[in-house]
Amino acid sequence: MAEEGKIRREAATAAPGALGYRPLYRQAKEILLKRLAEGVWQPGQALPSEPELASDLGVSPGTVRKALDEMTAENLLVRRQGRGTFVARHDEARILFQFFKLVSDAGERRFPESRLLRLEAAKADAAAAGRLRIPQGAPVAAIERVRLLEDCPRVHEWIVVPGSLFPGLASRADLPNNLYELYASAYGVTIARATERLKAVAAGPRQAELLETERGHPLLAIDRLAFAVDGTPAEWRLSLCRTDAFHYASELR
Amino acid sequence: MAEEGKIRREAATAAPGALGYRPLYRQAKEILLKRLAEGVWQPGQALPSEPELASDLGVSPGTVRKALDEMTAENLLVRRQGRGTFVARHDEARILFQFFKLVSDAGERRFPESRLLRLEAAKADAAAAGRLRIPQGAPVAAIERVRLLEDCPRVHEWIVVPGSLFPGLASRADLPNNLYELYASAYGVTIARATERLKAVAAGPRQAELLETERGHPLLAIDRLAFAVDGTPAEWRLSLCRTDAFHYASELR
């Protein structure tokens, strides 16, 4: 193993303006991220205290704090004053806050129910392979489901995940509503962030049937690519949504 | 005037758990925000150095730094190492980064051209009054325009702003493409953040004509409410977009 323990200071030795210089707190963060990706600390568990981490990594508490601050801002950690710093869990509250942007026009956010239509092992087609950055034909698990908002079918959803990250997922007997929680607890894959591309499209015959509307009805298409803590693309998801009484909420800061 | 100069420490005197306790750095930030809203420092100008601000506010440099850090994270300030801290300008780069989320499917971000259709003084209808939190019938300026992406008409846009914030805007001879820059330079109103609600809708006859498509074509409706530095709703904007070769990019972090 190369750099597993304490941080080797690069600052003092590197030439001024040298490439590859990184602040200590980023090096500290990198080590913590690595441990997070390796599952050294499980979701919901407390990390060691700040002074402990500091002496462990060989830096001052203030430096560790800055690393933890960034990871907290990225929703990877949760700090609770007087209790400790915890690995963020993919509970419904977090998913509603970070990933699920559909809100009723009245302003209510609720976690959607799911009705599973299909779950099978397959091979990545060109589109999925390109998005997930895996070879075409590589094994994947494919999920098709309808999601209910306030008891009405409003979202038709396809999900493709790499078989290498989620072995056996396609043959599970049951699939929970909250997939990100499953990814983390059963496969050790923590979704850290995602990018979404939105378009307006017309409903095809399948959406018309499943979402109880007519062909050509305008739907919001959400094409999401979700990334694990280490940056690996871990899930591709395409959601077609009726937005008659709901909208996608976006904050521009 | 109550608290204009130095910060009155609340921490030591307030009872433990007392309501209304705020950290020093937030009080410092509040004062800086107020000065920003009052136009004490103009967009593009440099703020005083950190030690200067610290002695000015009567706190330590580290405390000022934390306030500046937050304001930088909110895109209100820009720090340039070795040069100083500057008030963020609404140049095209910032708007593309912070507010304009339409991207070509190839991944290119470009600032859209505008073709003005209408500019007039009007009275706020119920919808505009509700969104802008002004009385119904209050004077507003209304703008209607078409925006071009890669030389093709792709967005049909209505904009309503309160007449009280932008006196005389409706009778301007010319209207620049970049409105936020105009708001800041001509009226001292800096847009700090916005919320958007997205829906898929069908094109009406007017959109069909303006956007060179047929009625019923699916369009992405973006309903944006933009807020000034002090939190006042300053602009309501409804954009209907063809997303055939473009998409709305959203980052979930």
Place this chain on the structure above:
DNA sequence: TAGTGGTCTAGACCACCAT
């Protein structure tokens, strides 16, 4: 009461920029 994170301070040194 002990332990945690949160705030605040003070100062040293580094990296970057303008001159």
Place this chain on the structure above:
DNA sequence: TGGTGGTCTAGACCACTAG
């Protein structure tokens, strides 16, 4: 060369939680 922001350290004290 001088001034700026960026990083790093060390320590004091406050606020919150648990036992």
